[in-house]
Amino acid sequence: MTSGEGLRRWYRSVVDEYRRRTPGSARMFEQGGGVLPGGDTRYSITTPPHPLYFERGEGPYLWDVDGNRRLDLNNNSTALVHGHAHPEIVAAVCDRAAIGTAWGGHSPLEVEWGRMICERVPSIERVRFANSGTEANMHMLKVARAFTGRDLVLKLDGAYHGTYDGFELAAAPDGRVVPSTGGVPANLSENIVLGAWGDKEGVAALIRENADRLAAVILTPFRSAGGFAHPPEGYLETLRDVTADEGVLLLFDEVISMRLGMGGAQGRYGVTPDMTALGKLIGGGLPVGAFGGRADIMALTDPLGDMKVALAGTFNANPMTAAAGVAALRLLTPEVHDRIDRLGARLREGLATAVKDRGLPLRVEGGGSLLSVACEPEVARPDVLMTGLPLAFGNRGVFGFPYLSTSSVMEEQHVEYVLETARAVMDHLASALGDAA
Ligand SMILES: Cc1ncc(COP(=O)(O)O)c(C=O)c1O
Structure with missing residues (x-):
């Protein structure tokens, strides 16, 4: 046989x-x-x-x-x-449901939830909430483009950042950048340069070559697509140094890697990006996304300030998810x-x-x-x-x-x-x- x-x-x-x-x-x-x-x-x-x-x-x-x-x-x-139906998370959610699930106004819980995230994640001085990791990455990219005034983004080939057009592009066998799923406009490939996981010299060279057009480099600091793995020695440090030298923003997608410690992968590895996207565990089991970063960059989303980037969302920071999120983060010592x-x-x-x-x-x-x-x-x-x-x-x-x-x-x-x-x-x-x- x-x-x-x-x-x-x-x-x-x-x-x-x-x-x-x-x-x-x-x-x-x-x-x-x-x-x-x-x-x-x-x-x-x-x-x-x-x-x-x-x-x-x-x-x-x-x-x-x-x-x-x-x-x-x-x-x-x-x-x-925390597994399924954790009693403390269930209690937090039930208590909230009984007094109203969402409204067109702020709730004190979002301040507490935001504070917990700012205290934990080294790169996050200010945070905004969304409803999925996809949205968090999408908003983060928009803010990075507005901040730098550039459109080009370097992502790693094969990396998954959610089901958003701006990231659903991959290398074809002939090396061209093409949509990786139906419905993505082919011309979005003009805004993407693809690098390779672990190839620090190659990615550093791509950053330098494209620096005057490059808004940001985005990656999962702990590899997610193709199998979970720590980054090779010096990879993140090299990307941090080269992006800082060239005035390009470094974005970490920590939707999964927030599991790696109180401050996510960036806390564990000691490399601080300019902005970070979160999701999954910070919602305590309810739909969630969040992104944050340097206060000067995040200020672009301030509705009473310049508001260069207008971001809304009917269920952003809704009290149900906020209650579950706060309970889950409290439990995660x-x-x-x-x-x-x-x-x-x-x-x-x-x-x-x-x-x-x-x-x-x-x-x-x-x-x-x-x-x-x-x-x-x-x-x-x-x-x-x-x-x-x-x-x-x-x-x-x-x-x-x-x-x-x-x-x-x-x-x-x-x-x-x-x-x-x-x-x-x-x-x-x-x-x-x-x-x-
Ligand atoms: C690294 C990473 N980024 C973003 C996402 C998208 O998050 P969501 O499914 O909440 O939109 C995922 C989902 O698995 C992910 O693994």
Whole structure:
């Protein structure tokens, strides 16, 4: 049996088991297709043969509509740093709901929430709220362009900053910059230069070459797209120095990497950008985005000042999200960060050992409370392996592969359960591939 045949056979058995365990989700998906295109409204969570439909969550667990309980390592794409329905966050949200969810005026909570963010994130002297990480990055870019009076932006090829036209551009095989999804005007590529993750000399040269037209360089300081990873030695420092020398703004997208410490990745690495976009965990489980930075740059959005950039949003800093956000940030102390990081490290080590012991073509990466499992390049059908893996883990009660995070409501016993599951899943895979240890 070749490993290609083995992989297909493994995938079929995993899918058969998945279908057996989740008939209710299959039915919901079919019904969903009648009202949502392809049953979907968020492409990153729709998977063949059908996605899971969940009924409720509590602590580190989720229950699907068929009653299967799963340990949740997805944590809504890393946002739920305190797991599901944390009592203090639930209380904060319920108290707010009872006195009105949103109004066309300010609320004292936004000041408290903003203060917590300014105190924690080194680059943020002033902050503005939005409703998603996409919006946060979009607004941040607008302000950077207005501040510098330039249009060109350097982003890293393949980096994800949300579903916004201005960033949905990538390198074609012939090197041209082209839209990475339908509906993005082709001429937006005129405003983008693409750099490469980790290539400090290459990116520094691009910044210098384009300096007089370049508004900003944007990146996730901790790699997110293509697998979680710390930056190579000196990469962020080089980008900081060159952008400062050339009068170009440095923007960090910390929508995910805010998990890396009280001050996000910038606090951990000691490199301070000019502006930062946030999302996910700062909303305590409700929809959120925020961006902030140097006071002189953020002053461009002041409606009683110059207001060079007019930014509105019916639900910006709404009291429901603010209440959940404040509660979540209060719970996220340095001790909690240390704990979720330790659980993350144990999970990474255990998974890497399970992969190595079986000689599987997988790579375990990450840092802090974040980890990812990717396929090595030699795999002929990475799509089959990477579609099957989350289903195989799901069949055994673990949800979230291949992008994983720990949460403050997880204990060591949960990590040990994931590792036990991983050993069983990987034994099955290794024997199907014909090279079990
Ligand atoms: C690094 C990064 N930036 C931005 C976004 C977009 O955030 P949202 O989905 O809240 O729009 C994401 C979402 O996964 C992200 O991972």
